[in-house]
Amino acid sequence: xxxxxxxxxxxxxxxxxxxxxxxxxxxxxxxxxxxxxxxxxxxxxxxxxxxxxxxxxxxxxxxxxxxxxxxxxxxxxxxxxxxxxxxxxxxxxxxxxxxxxxxxxxxxxxxxxxxxxxxxxxxxxxxxxxxxxxxxxxxxxxxxxxxxxxxxxxxxxxxxxxxxxxxxxxxxxxxxxxxxxxxxxxxxxxxxxxxxxxxxxxxxxxxxxxxxxxxxxxxxxxxxxxxxxxxxxxxxxxxxxxxxxxxxxxxxxxxxxxxxxxxxxxxxxxxxxxxxxxxx
Amino acid sequence: xxxxxxxxxxxxxxxxxxxxxxxxxxxxxxxxxxxxxxxxxxxxxxxxxxxxxxxxxxxxxxxxxxxxxxxxxxxxxxxxxxxxxxxxxxxxxxxxxxxxxxxxxxxxxxxxxxxxxxxxxxxxxxxxxxxxxxxxxxxxxxxxxxxxxxxxxxxxxxxxxxxxxxxxxxxxxxxxxxxxxxxxxxxxxxxxxxxxxxxxxxxxxxxxxxxxxxxxxxxxxxxxxxxxxxxxxxxxxxxxxxxxxxxxxxxxxxxxxxxxxxxxxxxxxxxxxxxxxxxxxxxxxxxxxxxxxxxxxxxxxxxxxxxxxxxxxxxxxxxxx
Numbered sequence: 001x002x003x004x005x006x007x008x009x010x011x012x013x014x015x016x017x018x019x020x021x022x023x024x025x026x027x028x029x030x031x032x033x034x035x036x037x038x039x040x041x042x043x044x045x046x047x048x049x050x051x052x053x054x055x056x057x058x059x060x061x062x063x064x065x066x067x068x069x070x071x072x073x074x075x076x077x078x079x080x081x082x083x084x085x086x087x088x089x090x091x092x093x094x095x096x097x098x099x100x101x102x103x104x105x106x107x108x109x110x111x112x113x114x115x116x117x118x119x120x121x122x123x124x125x126x127x128x129x130x131x132x133x134x135x136x137x138x139x140x141x142x143x144x145x146x147x148x149x150x151x152x153x154x155x156x157x158x159x160x161x162x163x164x165x166x167x168x169x170x171x172x173x174x175x176x177x178x179x180x181x182x183x184x185x186x187x188x189x190x191x192x193x194x195x196x197x198x199x200x201x202x203x204x205x206x207x208x209x210x211x212x213x214x215x216x217x218x219x220x221x222x223x224x225x226x227x228x229x230x231x232x233x234x235x236x237x238x239x240x241x242x243x244x245x246x247x248x249x250x251x252x253x254x255x256x257x258x259x260x261x262x263x264x265x266x267x268x269x270x271x272x273x274x275x276x277x278x279x280x
Numbered sequence: 281x282x283x284x285x286x287x288x289x290x291x292x293x294x295x296x297x298x299x300x301x302x303x304x305x306x307x308x309x310x311x312x313x314x315x316x317x318x319x320x321x322x323x324x325x326x327x328x329x330x331x332x333x334x335x336x337x338x339x340x341x342x343x344x345x346x347x348x349x350x351x352x353x354x355x356x357x358x359x360x361x362x363x364x365x366x367x368x369x370x371x372x373x374x375x376x377x378x379x380x381x382x383x384x385x386x387x388x389x390x391x392x393x394x395x396x397x398x399x400x401x402x403x404x405x406x407x408x409x410x411x412x413x414x415x416x417x418x419x420x421x422x423x424x425x426x427x428x429x430x431x432x433x434x435x436x437x438x439x440x441x442x443x444x445x446x447x448x449x450x451x452x453x454x455x456x457x458x459x460x461x462x463x464x465x466x467x468x469x470x471x472x473x474x475x476x477x478x479x480x481x482x483x484x485x486x487x488x489x490x491x492x493x494x495x496x497x498x499x500x501x502x503x504x505x506x507x508x509x510x511x512x513x514x515x516x517x518x519x520x521x522x523x524x525x526x527x528x529x530x531x532x533x534x535x536x537x538x539x540x541x542x543x544x545x546x547x548x549x550x551x552x553x554x555x556x557x558x559x560x561x562x563x564x565x566x567x568x569x570x571x572x573x574x575x576x577x578x579x580x581x582x583x584x585x586x587x588x589x590x591x592x593x594x595x596x597x598x599x600x601x
Contacts, residue, residue, distance in 0.1 A: 011401040022395055023413035026475060029428050030420065032439070036431070049439050097321040106317035112325075119328065125532050125557055126582050127335035129564035129575050130342060133349055134335065150331035153324045183309075184316040213421035215535045216557075220565050230423040237427045238543040244431060255424045262419045266412045273476070274483035 033255065037061075037248040044244055060249035069239060071225060072250055075232030079254075082148050082228060083211040089152040090207045091200050097153075098161025099192045103174055104184070113162070120155040128217060135221055142223045151211065157203055160276065164199035165192065202272030205265055209258060229254045339575045347572030360576035370577065372551050373559040374584075376462070380537075380555065381530035383466035384473075389522065391470075392477035397507065399478065400485045411482075414475035425468050426539035433464040433540075455540065461553040468536045473529070477522050484518025485511060520596045524589045531585045532557050556581050 036044070039054035064072050100106070101113050131150065140146040169192060177187040193200075218228040224235050233254055237247050262269065343360050347353040364370050399410060417425070432439045433454040441451040454460045488511065496506050534557040541547045545562045547554030554562075560581065564574020 011403050011405075015398050015401060015404070019395070019398055019410050019414075023410060025471075026413050026415075026417050029425075029432065029471065030416070032432070033424070033428050044437050047437075047442065049437065049442055093323045093327075097324045100317040100320035104317040104320070106314075109317075112321065116324070119332070121528070122332070122336065123528055123532055123582065123585060124332075125534075125560065126339055126578055127332055129349075129560075129571055129578060130335040130338035131331065132565055133571070134331075136349075150327070153327045155324075155328070158321075158324055184312050184320075188320070209419060213423075215421070215423055216561075220561070230421050233421075233423050233427060234539055234543065237423075237430070237539060241542060247427060248431070251424045251427050255420055258419050258421075259416070262412070262416060266415070267408060270411055270415055270479060274479055 030255070030259070033248055033252050036244055037252040039245060041243060041245045056245065057249060060245040061253065063243070063246045064236070064250045064253075067236070067240070067246070069224070070232055070236045070250070071227055072229075072232050072236065072253075074225075075227045075229040076254070078144060078227065079212055079229035082144060083208050085148055086151050086211045087204050087208045090154050090157045091204050093153045094157030094161045094203060095165075095193060095196050095200055096188065097158040098163075098165050099169075099188055099196075101158070101162040102165035103169060103171070103192070116155045116158050120159065125216065128220060131217075132220060141221060142226050144226075146221045147214075147218045147228065154207070157207065160203055161196060161199060165196060168199070169195050198268075199272075201265075202268055205261065205269050206272065208261070209269075212258060339578050342572050342575035343579050345572045347570075347575070349568035349571040351569065353572065356572075360573050361580075363573070364576055364580060369551065369554075370556075370559060370580075373554050373556045376458075376547070376551075376553055377531060377533060377555045377557075379458075379462050380466050380469070380533060380553070381527075383462055384469035385523070385526045385530060387466075388470045388474050389477060389519075389526070392474050392481055392522075395474070395478040396481035396485055397511070399482050411479060414478055416475070417472045418476045420472065422468075422472065422535040423539060425472050426536045429464065429468045429471070429536075430540055433467075455548060456552070458552045461537075461540065461548055465533075465536050465540055465553060468540075469530070469533070473526070477526070480522050481515065481518060484515050487518075488514045516596055516599070520593060523592045523596075527588045527592065528585055531581055531588070534558060534561065556584070 035050055035053050037060055038057040039050055040056045040059070043050045043054065064070060101109060101116075135141050135143075135146045138145075140149075173191055173195075174187055177191050182190070213230065214228070215230045215234070218231050219234065222228065222231055224231070227235065233247075233251055236250055240246055342353075344355060344357060345353040346356050346359075395414060398404075399407070399414075404410070433441075435441060435451055435453045435455075438454075440454075445451065452460050454464045492510050492514075493506055496510060501509065533555045537547050537553045537555050537558060538545065540553065545554075545558050545566050547558050556577065560574050560577040562574075563570045563577055565571075567574075
């Protein structure tokens, strides 16, 4: 016998039609990016527009590499460095502070935690004009420090780790460590950090994607000679907007690593986002 | 079944008795327990304070000055803010931002609600595939989205104009008119964010107790009626969360219109799609001599976000009655 809830949520063929259409709309622009990046430039004029990939990717991407003004490789390397450093730092500082807020007792804990939650709501654009001036003072204009150091911590990271630590780590475990004579830092390193691993992985993936895709601040503070990947793409698209296949080849190379990460870890990423939504 | 009553569940290791001797009850140990928590939260507050909180308050301080980033500054009180009120470019940017915000948020949330409701069926096959496929645009960088859609909205050989031509509509120069540029930019936002909002709403739907639906079904309520009477009201907090997130993002819209304008910070020849964030960038960073005015625009954006969020909050609360 079918239960009431099953009858209720019966999936008709129309459900699938709608979902398949939605999936197609989501994927098509990416497919289109691949098509244009693998076709020669004149394919753009085809009527109807080209629908199948070609064989000119090497040609197109070769033009990106030869293009001195785009600094694409510099941008790619810079993005890898910045995203990796920030990701590691956000996970470490987030888990350290999250552990303290979840499991340690200290004066001012609640008010400090509240202040972190409030700061999650502040838009980043609020601070970029004076930050720009500060970077000049520090001598960090056009330096990777400018796009790395300010982002080594995030309120979201602390909050997420705190939520996870609260439910995933029992007080007994920490007390047992204390009885064994372990210092607080040893407890963090040997007991807490391994237990936080699932949440740390999700936080790391989200942070990496956010940094890889970040635009406004790197655009404001880096020069076209020393860009991140996204900044390099923007300058390429301004200057070579008639050479679509070159711009699209660069865009595809900049996008596919994240798509790959998403194919491998999409389940965890989606799980993390959906869990976070229910809790907040 | 009576057996289970007497079988205790496997209990965790008993908590250590309080009297257990600490092997290192030294001064060092007490210092560690008392002060190390501050050490652990210090990196966050230090970096956040220097690079986020301080600049934010400084933005306000700057906004009270005629401030040249590489020159002099003089205190002028709230003159920048009064100037904003009569600045037609500011109002233009405000209207553009709200226009694009409406064109993106409203259809996007309706669509997300619809898709989340479809994904919420218990018997759905290939769940993970559909979730991932719908979410994948959110993984793509905004710059890449703007580049790809900039091409799709190209006047001479863009896909959208070709599609329109098959039904006999003349090619549209998307970048040259207000409504068409808004539509194009809103499309980019919709494409990137619909899947994200779908998953958040789906998470909210799955948190609704199933027995509510079963009870309603027994009473003979149709699926449509259940959606209106159970799903929507129970989803209200999640919906508010999504709306406020969209507001924060929508009011700060920058990259899509900038790249759509080929890097021009004024957004189209006649500022057809210059957003508030672009205007802030134009005044505060592009022209360093008007940094104080740019800072005032930044605070205006912040105030608008708070105001719009409050209105949403009140609307959602009122609809609860």
